Amino acid sequence: MIREGFRSIKTHGLMSFATVTIIMACLIIMGSVALLALNIDRLIDDLEDQNEVVAFVDDGLADEEEAKAIGNEILKVNNVSSVEFVSRAQAMENYMSKYDKSLMEGIDETVFRHRFIIKLHNIEMLKETKLALEEVPGVAKVRAHQEYANTFVRIRNIVSGVSLVLMAILVFVSMFIMSNTIKLATFSRREEIAIMKMVGASNGFIRLPFVIEGLVLGILGGGLGFLAQWGLYNLVTGSLMDSLAEGFLSPVQFMDVAPMVLVIYLAIGVLIGVFGGVNAIRNYLKV
Amino acid sequence: MVRFEKVKLTYDNSGTLALDGVDLKVDEGEFVFLVGPSGSGKTSLMKLITGEVRADSGKVIVNDFDMMRIRRRKLPKMRRTLGVVFQDYRLIENMNVYDNVAFAMRVVGASGRDIRRRVPYVLELVGLEGREKRLPSELSGGEQQRVAIARALVNSPRMIVADEPTGNLDPVRSLELMLLFEKINEMGTTVLVVTHEKELVNAFAKRVVKIEDGHVISDGGEGYFSYE
Numbered sequence: 476m477i478r479e480g481f482r483s484i485k486t487h488g489l490m491s492f493a494t495v496t497i498i499m500a501c502l503i504i505m506g507s508v509a510l511l512a513l514n515i516d517r518l519i520d521d522l523e524d525q526n527e528v529v530a531f532v533d534d535g536l537a538d539e540e541e542a543k544a545i546g547n548e549i550l551k552v553n554n555v556s557s558v559e560f561v562s563r564a565q566a567m568e569n570y571m572s573k574y575d576k577s578l579m580e581g582i583d584e585t586v587f588r589h590r591f592i593i594k595l596h597n598i599e600m601l602k603e604t605k606l607a608l609e610e611v612p613g614v615a616k617v618r619a620h621q622e623y624a625n626t627f628v629r630i631r632n633i634v635s636g637v638s639l640v641l642m643a644i645l646v647f648v649s650m651f652i653m654s655n656t657i658k659l660a661t662f663s664r665r666e667e668i669a670i671m672k673m674v675g676a677s678n679g680f681i682r683l684p685f686v687i688e689g690l691v692l693g694i695l696g697g698g699l700g701f702l703a704q705w706g707l708y709n710l711v712t713g714s715l716m717d718s719l720a721e722g723f724l725s726p727v728q729f730m731d732v733a734p735m736v737l738v739i740y741l742a743i744g745v746l747i748g749v750f751g752g753v754n755a756i757r758n759y760l761k762v
Numbered sequence: 763m764v765r766f767e768k769v770k771l772t773y774d775n776s777g778t779l780a781l782d783g784v785d786l787k788v789d790e791g792e793f794v795f796l797v798g799p800s801g802s803g804k805t806s807l808m809k810l811i812t813g814e815v816r817a818d819s820g821k822v823i824v825n826d827f828d829m830m831r832i833r834r835r836k837l838p839k840m841r842r843t844l845g846v847v848f849q850d851y852r853l854i855e856n857m858n859v860y861d862n863v864a865f866a867m868r869v870v871g872a873s874g875r876d877i878r879r880r881v882p883y884v885l886e887l888v889g890l891e892g893r894e895k896r897l898p899s900e901l902s903g904g905e906q907q908r909v910a911i912a913r914a915l916v917n918s919p920r921m922i923v924a925d926e927p928t929g930n931l932d933p934v935r936s937l938e939l940m941l942l943f944e945k946i947n948e949m950g951t952t953v954l955v956v957t958h959e960k961e962l963v964n965a966f967a968k969r970v971v972k973i974e975d976g977h978v979i980s981d982g983g984e985g986y987f988s989y990e
């Protein structure tokens with residue numbers, strides 16, 4: 476009966492080709508979105524690493540003008556490229572805009588300190604610069620890696636959400652198409668199925684070749700989808716690297732994620748294939 | 763064996779009352795002709811026996827299986843006790859004679875050894891020795907129907923049901939085929955044959971069940987029937 480499955484794939488060459496192509500296309504769309512999300516993630520990490528340093532002003536210096544004056548001292552520190560003063564009132568406002576306001580009720584702005592947002596020339600010297608900043612009189616504490624690249628986080632969240640929805644839809648669409656493809660293939664074999672039923676074959680037995688057919692097509696679609704994704708990804712990232720300043724972007728290397736991509740692709744391929752196959756002959760088994 | 767009691771069958775899609783209170787009793791080892799005009803319900807009766815359709819009411823027992831209550835999962839088990847033959851042979855076109863028959867054994871899980879022993883025996887029984895490698899398209903109609911009978915026989919069913927098995931054959935082939943059914947019956951298998959052909963029925967001294975408009979109108983009149 477395993478032979479039956481392969482025989483059917485051979486006799487329905489065009490249909491099988493269509494099915495494999497559809498599974499591939501779905502996987503590539505899904506995979507591209509997922510890889511995009513992964514890269515944005517990576518970019519966020521990078522940005523976080525390169526992000527500003529925040530220096531908190533000593534609580535003793537409550538006066539805004541006095542605190543502001545420290546900025547000049549900070550600017551003198553080696554490796555500091557720019558300094559931006561943020562008052563405690565502004566800081567609280569920023570904070571509250573990010574979180575649920577109701578939780579902040581009754582909180583006084585004095586909970587927040589005056590602070591400076593400091594940009595650096597060279598992130599590699601972050602550690603030394605941080606130490607030097609802590610030596611500046613009036614600076615109580617220095618926090619690096621702190622302010623998150625909120626926009627990118629938001630973009631990442633949107634991309635992940637969209638890709639999840641897209642994936643769910645695509646899996647169902649491809650299952651549907653797969654099912655119909657096999658249904659067309661089974662149409663030519665409905666006589667054979669009817670004969671099998673008449674001589675008393677069990678449903679599981681009749682289903683087996685179709686399950687195998689779906690399985691093989693699914694694995695084929697998953698495997699080929701993986702290869703195509705690989706090529707496509709390297710093509711796109713390659714041309715991006717060429718057109719953009721080198722070092723600005725460092726896309727995820729495909730090889731790093733290849734095993735995971737392969738496993739996921741095969742799993743989804745098999746899932747689509749087997750469910751499609753089973754669904755396709757359901758009607759024929761009712762009699 | 764078959765037991766029908768007050769069997770009613772309506773087709774949902776057309777609302778046709780195909781069988782209206784049929785009583786029928788076919789015992790183990792019997793040979794029965796089922797005759798009647800077109801649309802009288804012969805095929806419907808066959809479908810009740812094979813479990814393709816379910817009756818609205820009444821009692822349907824086939825080879826000790828209660829067809830009114832049988833679970834779908836149990837149908838394969840029931841069908842293995844039955845050999846079915848159709849007017850249009852229903853062979854698999856791209857399989858040769860041998861494989862068409864062996865296929866029926868394979869799908870019920872017979873061992874390769876049993877298949878190799880049983881198939882040639884059955885093919886010889888139906889008179890197809892030497893034709894094993896031919897495709898159905900390379901056979902005459904009568905030969906194709908013999909393949910179908912071999913397939914029906916190969917799993918040693920208790921009963922063979924045939925719906926107009928000679929419908930596409932000339933009178934001589936038809937007679938030959940009916941003699942084959944008689945031979946099978948003599949070997950112990952119950953045989954139920956639906957046919958239109960008066961001459962054929964009259965050539966045999968067998969029990970004849972007549973059906974019209976979904977009713978059994980006569981039962982027994984051996985070797986004779988007519989309808990007006």
Ligand SMILES: Nc1ncnc2c1ncn2[C@@H]1O[C@H](COP(=O)(O)OP(=O)(O)OP(=O)(O)O)[C@@H](O)[C@H]1O
Pocket residue numbers: 773775776778779780798799800801802803804805806807
């Ligand atoms: N699948 C079906 N759906 C709806 N109505 C049907 C179906 N099959 C048969 N009928 C109706 O049921 C009645 C009995 O049909 P059946 O096929 O049993 O007759 P028959 O005696 O086998 O006729 P024939 O000698 O022409 O083969 C007819 O009126 C027919 O139109």
Ligand SMILES: [Mg+2]
Pocket residue numbers: 804805806925
């Ligand atoms: Mg009929």
